[in-house]
Amino acid sequence: xxxxxxxxxxxxxxxxxxxxxxxxxxxxxxVGRFDEVKTRNLDTVVDLGEQALLPGLxxxxxxxxxxxLRRKIPRQKSFTDWIRAINSEKSxxxxxxxxxxxxxxxxxxxxxxxxxxxNLTAFPELIRQLPDMPIRTWWYAELIDVRSPDRTNExxxxxxxxxxxxQNYGLGPHAPFTASENLYRRCEExxxxxxxxxxxxxxxxxxxxxxxxxxxxxxxxxxxGRDMRDCGHRTPLALFIGASDAGSAPxxxxxxxxxxxxxxxxxxxxxxxxxxxxxxxxxxxSPRSHRYFGHGRFQSERLHKLGFNICLGTDxxxxxxxxxxxxxxxxFRCTQPEISPEKILEMVTVNPASALxxxxxxxRIRPGFRADLIAIPCRDRxxxxxxxxxxxxNVDWIMVNGRTQGFx
Numbered sequence: 001x002x003x004x005x006x007x008x009x010x011x012x013x014x015x016x017x018x019x020x021x022x023x024x025x026x027x028x029x030x031v032g033r034f035d036e037v038k039t040r041n042l043d044t045v046v047d048l049g050e051q052a053l054l055p056g057l058x059x060x061x062x063x064x065x066x067x068x069l070r071r072k073i074p075r076q077k078s079f080t081d082w083i084r085a086i087n088s089e090k091s092x093x094x095x096x097x098x099x100x101x102x103x104x105x106x107x108x109x110x111x112x113x114x115x116x117x118x119n120l121t122a123f124p125e126l127i128r129q130l131p132d133m134p135i136r137t138w139w140y141a142e143l144i145d146v147r148s149p150d151r152t153n154e155x156x157x158x159x160x161x162x163x164x165x166x167q168n169y170g171l172g173p174h175a176p177f178t179a180s181e182n183l184y185r186r187c188e189e190x191x192x193x194x195x196x197x198x199x200x201x202x203x204x205x206x207x208x209x210x211x212x213x214x215x216x217x218x219x220x221x222x223x224x225g226r227d228m229r230d231c232g233h234r235t236p237l238a239l240f241i242g243a244s245d246a247g248s249a250p251x252x253x254x255x256x257x258x259x260x261x262x263x264x265x266x267x268x269x270x271x272x273x274x275x276x277x278x279x280x281x282x283x284x285x286s287p288r289s290h291r292y293f294g295h296g297r298f299q300s301e302r303l304h305k306l307g308f309n310i311c312l313g314t315d316x317x318x319x320x321x322x323x324x325x326x327x328x329x330x331x332f333r334c335t336q337p338e339i340s341p342e343k344i345l346e347m348v349t350v351n352p353a354s355a356l357x358x359x360x361x362x363x364r365i366r367p368g369f370r371a372d373l374i375a376i377p378c379r380d381r382x383x384x385x386x387x388x389x390x391x392x393x394n395v396d397w398i399m400v401n402g403r404t405q406g407f408x
Contacts, residue, residue, distance in 0.1 A: 002045045004034045005053035005375060007384055010365040011350050015384040020045075021053060023371045026402035031365055048375050048397060052388060054345075055365055056115025056135075056372035056400065057325045058352035061197070061261045061284040061313025063142075064105030064119050065098050066090075070317040079203040079293060080216035086318050099129050105323060106134050109314075110405060112324040113395040115372040116362060118259065118284075118313065118352070120172050120197065124162035135400055136372065138356060139163060140172035140197050145183045146226050156186045168356075170195040176236050177206055177221055184240075188257065195257060195356065201236045201270075202262040203293065210236050237263075237270045241277070255281040259355050261313065262286070263303070264295040271299075274306050282309045282355035285347075287331035289315035300336055311352040312344075329389045341385035371402040 001023045008019030010031055020037035022030035030037050038045065072089055076082040093101075102121070109117055116136040121127070124141040141159035145152045156171065163169035171187040173179035175198060187196055201207065208215035213232030222228050230239060241255075258281035266274075274280075285298050300310055312328045314320055325348045332344055353363030361370050375397040378387055398405045 002037055002041055002043050003048060003053060004045055005048040005051045007052045007378055008365060009052055009054045009384060009388065011055055011346065012364055012366060019053065021365055021373065023402055026371055028365060028367055028369050028371050030367060050378060051375040051396060052378040052384060053373055053375050054388065055349045055363055056374050057113045057348045058116040058363060059109060059114045059313050059325055060118050060259065060311035060352040060355060061286060061315060062117055062119050062323065063316035064102040065121050065123065066101065066316040066318045067105035068097060068101040070321060073318055075292065078216050079205045080220050095126065098123055099126055102130060109323040110134050110398060111394045112326060113374040113398065114323065114325060115374065115398065115400050124159055127162065128165045134405065138168040138170065139166040140170045142172045142174050143183060144174045144178045145180050146178045147224065149180050149182065152180060152183045152186055156190050160190060170197060172197040175199040176239050177209060177217060195259060197259040197261065199261045200240055200263055201265045203295065204265055206236050207265045210234060210239060235267055235270050237266060238273060241273060255279045258282065259284060264290065264298060266299060271302065280308050282311060284311045284313045286313050286315035287328050287335065289319040291331065292319045300339065309351050309354055310347055311355055312347045326391050333389055341389040344389050345385055371399055373399045
């Protein structure tokens with residue numbers, strides 16, 4: 001099959017006008033100008049018309065469990081109040097509600113052009129009830145042991161066993177305030193070579209808890225029986241990477257394994273620690289969830305200059321209104337106008353492909369890569385990347401693993 005489009009955005013340079021992509025099975029076999037590809041590949045031509053053909057988008061951080069909580073939680077006075085509110089809403093949900101929520105989330109993400117998603121689930125046992133995921137999925141078991149630190153080993157072993165029904169999976173100790181150091185260590189030991197994810201330095205209240213042993217989150221976690229002896233000494237980042245003090249080099253984590261969500265609250269000493277890291281973890285920013293909580297400015301340029309790979313994700317619909325990565329790109333550009341549209345598009349294609357250890361399979365239109373593609377309308381204008389980042393709507397056409405997909 002040959003796909004012809006007004007523009008083919010390969011992520012390997014300028015878009016190819018009047019371009020084409022040849023597909024064989026689940027792989028891309030040729031890319032170039034339409035007349036050249038047609039000459040090299042004697043195959044059926046599917047003309048997509050006045051469309052820009054792009055790599056399928058990759059959502060690097062999402063919680064499909066909570067698709068059903070869209071607009072259920074108004075903005076709260078504090079991050080801690082939001083935790084209480086979401087816990088209250090979750091208590092009303094059944095396993096059947098969660099399965100329906102995940103399926104609804106898959107369908108919505110696909111409508112917005114997502115072909116690969118990193119999904120954190122608190123219920124890995126539900127994966128077996130979802131045998132036909134419509135898009136490529138990395139499943140992470142979100143793990144919390146704050147109420148049962150004596151069962152950490154059992155928690156990790158059980159999660160791995162449940163995840164084995166998924167093709168791509170990893171472990172996700174939730175955050176330093178809900179997951180013990182032992183849980184982080186066990187995840188790294190049990191998941192050697194496995195991708196890991198966590199939430200880190202998300203809110204000012206988390207910073208206050210760990211740096212000053214005070215604040216609403218500190219009081220809440222103390223009230224539910226958390227051991228608070230690790231508070232009052234270090235920032236969340238310093239605790240995570242195992243630095244013994246603000247001036248020391250990182251000591252514990254294996255950075256390349258980690259996909260770290262948020263990283264909103266960082267001190268100057270934190271940036272010093274990040275600069276000393278020889279191997280960097282990957283960072284996921286969720287612009288609209290960030291705006292919902294009113295966090296401080298995300299330091300994308302500073303992190304980029306230190307060598308961190310930055311991706312975008314939607315987070316959950318408990319703090320967002322849709323699963324559109326186009327909306328995340330638009331929101332990001334509003335707050336970071338100095339970053340080019342091409343670099344922003346990389347945050348939902350090339351960058352998350354690298355984070356998932358798939359740089360030679362996903363995120364570009366290149367021979368040998370998976371045939372995960374989407375098409376959106378384009379007009380006769382010079383700034384193709386700017387037009388893509390500004391796009392507001394559902395995609396017109398989608399292909400996952402070489403198969404054209406319909407929309408529910």
